[in-house]
Structure formats: C-alpha cells, structure tokens
Amino acid sequence: MAQKDSKAKHKTLFSKDSLSFLKAYINTASPVGFESSGQKVWLNYIKDYVDTTFTDPYGTAVGVINSDAPFRVVIEAHADEISWFVNYINDQGLIYLKRNGGVDHQIAPAMRVIIHGRKGPVKAVFGWPAIHTRHSSPDAKEPQPKPDNLFLDCGARNKKEVEALGIHIGSVVTYQDGFDELANNYFIGRAMDNRVGGFMIAEVARLIKQNKSKLPFGLYVVNAVQEEIGLRGAEMIARRIKPNIAIVTDVTHDTTTPMINKIIEGDIACGKGPALAYAPAIHNKLLSFVEGIADKKKIPVQWRTLSRSTGTDTDSFAYANDGCPSVLISIPLRYMHTTVEMLHRDDIENTIRLMYETVTALTPATNLRYL
Numbered sequence: 001m002a003q004k005d006s007k008a009k010h011k012t013l014f015s016k017d018s019l020s021f022l023k024a025y026i027n028t029a030s031p032v033g034f035e036s037s038g039q040k041v042w043l044n045y046i047k048d049y050v051d052t053t054f055t056d057p058y059g060t061a062v063g064v065i066n067s068d069a070p071f072r073v074v075i076e077a078h079a080d081e082i083s084w085f086v087n088y089i090n091d092q093g094l095i096y097l098k099r100n101g102g103v104d105h106q107i108a109p110a111m112r113v114i115i116h117g118r119k120g121p122v123k124a125v126f127g128w129p130a131i132h133t134r135h136s137s138p139d140a141k142e143p144q145p146k147p148d149n150l151f152l153d154c155g156a157r158n159k160k161e162v163e164a165l166g167i168h169i170g171s172v173v174t175y176q177d178g179f180d181e182l183a184n185n186y187f188i189g190r191a192m193d194n195r196v197g198g199f200m201i202a203e204v205a206r207l208i209k210q211n212k213s214k215l216p217f218g219l220y221v222v223n224a225v226q227e228e229i230g231l232r233g234a235e236m237i238a239r240r241i242k243p244n245i246a247i248v249t250d251v252t253h254d255t256t257t258p259m260i261n262k263i264i265e266g267d268i269a270c271g272k273g274p275a276l277a278y279a280p281a282i283h284n285k286l287l288s289f290v291e292g293i294a295d296k297k298k299i300p301v302q303w304r305t306l307s308r309s310t311g312t313d314t315d316s317f318a319y320a321n322d323g324c325p326s327v328l329i330s331i332p333l334r335y336m337h338t339t340v341e342m343l344h345r346d347d348i349e350n351t352i353r354l355m356y357e358t359v360t361a362l363t364p365a366t367n368l369r370y371l
Contacts, residue, residue: 012349013203013207013349013352013353014203014349015206015210017045018199018203018206021041021045021199021202022179022187022196022199023178023179024041025038025041025042025045025195025198025199026178026179026189026190026191026192026195026196027178027179027189028041029081029083029114029116029174030079030080030081030191030195031080031081031082031083031100031101031116031172031173031174032080032081032082032083032100032101032225032226032228032229033080033100033172033225033226033229034083034116034172035059035079035080035225035226036059038079038195038198039055039059039061039079039223039225042061042079042198042202042223043055043061043063045202046063046202046205046206046221047063048209049063049202049205049206049208049209050063050064050065050205050209050221051064051065051066051067052064052067056233056236056237056240058225058226058232058233058236059079059225059233060079060222060223060224060225060233060234060236060237061079061222061223062220062221062222062223062237062241063202063205063220063221064218064219064220064221065205065208065215065218065219065221066215066217066218066219067218068218069215069216069217069218070218071216071217071218071244071364072217072218072220072241072242072243072244072245073215073217073218073219073220073243073244073245073246073247073359073362074219074220074222074238074241074243074245074246074247074248074317075201075204075219075220075221075222075246075247075248075249075355075359076197076201076222076223076224076234076246076247076248076249076313076317077194077195077196077197077198077200077201077222077223077224077248077249077250077313078194078197078198078223078224078225078226078227078228078233078234078250078313079194079195079198079223079224079225079233080101080225080226080227080228080233081101081174081190081191081193081195081228082099082100082101082102082103082104082191082228082337083100083101083103083172083173083174084097084098084099084100084103084113084172084173084174085097085098085099085100085170085171085172085173086115086152086167086168086169086170086171086172086173087169088169089159089162089163089167089169090159091158091159092157092158093153093154093156093157093158093159093161093162094127094151094152094153095115095124095151095152095153095154095162095167096148096150096151096152097147097150097151097152097173098147099147100172100229101228101229102228102337103337104337104338105145105146105147105150106144106145107338107339108126108145108150109126109127109128109145109150110125110126110128111125111126111175111176111177111339112124112125112175112176112177113125113126113152113173113174113175113176114173114174114175114176115152115154115165115167115171115172115173116171116172116173116174117165117166117167117168117171118166118167118168118171119165119166120166122154122165122166122167123154123176124152124153124154124155124173125152125153125154126150126151126152127151127152127153128145128150129143152173154167174190175190175339176190177189177190177339177340178190182342185344185345185346186270186342186343186344186345187342187343187344187345187348188340188341188342189339189340189341190339190341191341192251192333192341192342192343193250193251193333193336193337193341194227194249194250194251196251196331196343196348197249197250197251197331198223199348200249200331200348200351200352200355201221201222201223201249201355202221203352204221204352204355204356204359205219205221207352207356208356208359208360213360215359215360216363216364217244217362217363217364219359220241220243222234222237222241224237224313227250227312227313231312231313231315231316233313234248234313234316234317235316235320238316238317238320238321238324239320239321242320242321243317243324244324244325244364245286245324245325245326245362245368246314246317246318246324246325246326246327247290247326247327247329247355247358247359248312248313248314248317248326248327248328248329249274249328249329249330249331249351249355250312250313250314250328250330250331251330251331251332251333251336251341251343252268252275252277252304252330252331252332252333253265253268253332253333253334253336254268254269254270254332254333254334254342255267255268255269256268256269256270257334257335266303266304266305267302268302268304268332269302269332270332270333270334270342270343270344270347271332271344271346271347272300272302272332272347273299273300273301273302273346273347273350274299274301274302274329274330274331274332274347274350274351274354275301275302275303275304275329275330275331275332276290276291276294276301276302276303276304276327276328276329276330277303277304277305277306277310277328277330278303278304278305278306279305279306279307279309279310279314279328280308281309281310281314281315281318281319281326281328282306282310282314282318282326282327282328283318283325283326283327283368284370285325285367285368285369285370286325286326286327286368287327289358289361289362289366289368290327290329290354290358293354293357293358293361294354296357297353297354297357299350299353299354299357300350301350301354302332304330310328312328312330314326314327314328325368329351329354329355331343331347331348331351332344332347
C-alpha cells in the first residue's frame with residue numbers, strides 16, 4: 001500500500017503551455033449536450049501528442065496512440081458541465097429555467113450567467129428579491145430558492161425583447177465564473193468537475209510523447225460527453241472502442257469542510273493525493289496494480305469506498321461489452337457543483353503521475369484474471 005501522505009518534492013509536470021490550456025479549457029462553456037466548444041479546445045491541445053483523433057456522433061472526443069494495436073487501453077474523463085435550460089419566458093421578459101444535469105438551485109440567487117442563444121452569448125443574472133422585501137409579515141417564513149421560483153433577468157422588459165436577443169426555449173445557460181488561483185496552490189473555477197480530468201488525461205498523452213514512451217497497446221484518450229445526466233457518453237464510446245482496460249478519472253468530495261459527515265463520505269482531503277476507490281465495478285486486480293505503482297513511485301494516495309455504483313463513467317466501461325477491467329482514480333474537490341469548485345495543484349500533478357506511471361507499466365500480458 002502507498003503512504004497516505006508524502007512531503008516528497010518533485011519537479012512540476014506542467015509544461016509552459018499546460019496552465020494556459022487549463023485556464024482556457026475551464027473558461028470555455030461545455031454544458032451537457034452542448035459540449036462542442038470545450039471539445040474543440042481540448043482537441044486542439046491534444047492533437048500534437050497523439051497519432052490521430054476522432055469524435056462520435058454526440059461529440060465525445062478521442063485521441064489515439066497506436067491505433068492499429070489489437071489490445072486497447074482507455075484513459076477517460078468527462079467534458080460536460082451542469083447547466084440550465086430556458087423553459088419559459090413571461091410577458092415581463094423574465095426567464096424561467098429547467099435543470100440540465102444536477103445543478104444546485106440553492107447557489108443561484110444573484111449569480112451572473114451566460115445564456116447561449118441563436119445570436120451568441122447573452123449576459124443575465126438570477127434575480128432575487130431584496131432582504132427588505134422578502135417578508136410579507138413578521139410571521140412569514142423566509143422564501144427559499146427553488147427551480148420554480150428562480151428566474152433570469154437579461155435586461156429585457158418584455159418577451160419580444162428577450163426573443164430579439166436570440167434567446168429561445170431550449171437555450172442553455174451556464175454560470176459566468178471562471179478559473180482563478182488562491183493561496184497555497186489552490187485553483188478554483190466552474191466545472192472543475194470534470195474538465196480537470198480532461199486536462200489530466202491530455203497531460204498524460206503529452207508526457208508519453210515528451211518522454212518517447214513506447215506502449216505495447218493502443219491508448220485511447222477519451223473525453224466523454226453527457227456524464228452529468230447518466231454516464232451516456234461513456235456508454236456510447238465504450239461500445240465503439242471495446243477496450244480491454246479502462247482507467248477513469250473524475251472528482252470526489254474533500255470531506256474536511258463543515259457539514260460533511262465523514263462516517264458517510266469517508267476521510268478525503270485536498271493536497272493528500274488522488275483517491276482510489278473500492279466498489280463492485282472497480283476491478284480488484286487492476287486496483288491492486290495501481291496501488292503497487294503508487295507505492296513504487298512514492299505517489300501519495302487516499303482511499304474511499306463506494307456502494308452499488310461509483311456514480312462515474314467507470315460504471316459504463318466496467319459493464320460494457322463482455323466486461324472491461326476498470327479502475328477509478330479520483331481527485332479531491334471542495335464545493336462540487338458550485339461555481340467555486342476548489343482543488344490543489346499537487347493533487348492534479350500526482351493524479352497525472354499515477355495515470356502516466358500506470359499506463360506505461362501495463363502490458364497486454366498483465367494478469368487481471370480473477371480465477
């Protein structure tokens with residue numbers, strides 16, 4: 001087993017262009033079902049580090065190394081972010097919404113958003129009544145934000161003005177907040193879940209190219225769509241690629257902040273390394289292999305348990321086709337599904353290292369048989 005924490009210092013893995021790519025990628029809207037803009041940024045970065053790329057009909061993007069090899073290994077993240085749909089426009093020009101993925105309505109009041117309309121992006125805000133006006137009587141309860149009482153104000157004063165801006169029923173809405181840096185090597189941003197994963201798998205491809213690593217199999221670097229509404233992109237691409245092994249990366253909860261029960265969620269902290277999961281969908285022998293790599297390379301890791309499903313694209317790969325040995329490598333994240341998702345630079349680098357070292361140690365002969 002690898003140590004749970006490590007003070008060992010190592011040279012940064014980021015290239016001079018890595019952080020610029022991460023910032024641009026986080027700041028590019030990629031809502032569920034409308035991921036194309038983010039996928040273009042990702043493909044433009046990864047194309048120099050792979051032999052070929054392709055996309056599927058719904059926009060999952062894939063970079064391939066050794067595409068002719070019969071044995072296929074996938075490293076995967078998902079590209080989509082939670083968002084809203086325009087669902088109703090009233091006569092006063094106020095816009096009511098429906099969820100697109102697991103967006104948190106409680107954080108919405110007073111947030112700035114972008115409505116992606118037919119004529120381009122339109123700025124708007126989630127309106128919310130002032131504190132002075134929210135009580136109709138001393139005994140009235142404080143109103144709480146709910147999907148049916150939240151609305152957007154884009155500056156239009158009637159429905160016709162809204163439509164003149166190119167906003168229509170079905171326009172997708174994303175939060176405005178983007179990438180930023182905090183003290184002590186923390187990054188924050190909207191949709192770190194899971195575009196940080198897309199960044200990390202792209203960096204693995206870059207390291208393979210930079211280090212001239214020779215792989216005895218085909219490596220498929222997969223940035224899947226529509227994870228946030230049921231792992232759909234992974235489900236489709238797993239059937240197409242038919243991988244022999246899948247290494248999936250996603251975010252997991254940092255459980256050290258208030259209002260989180262460690263008895264239920266486990267003990268995971270930012271800055272202490274990627275988290276490895278035990279779950280029925282996680283292949284035990286592949287997990288043991290990854291743990292051995294972490295121990296040998298002195299990469300700090302943490303452990304967590306999951307129940308019937310992992311809730312990640314791991315499930316789609318594990319149970320695809322005739323079964324695919326799959327493992328989940330998660331990066332600790334604070335404030336998931338908010339606009340200030342926070343993670344630590346050391347965890348990003350250590351997750352990249354663990355995936356890279358695992359991929360370059362695997363061979364088609366690696367014994368993953370249970371019996």
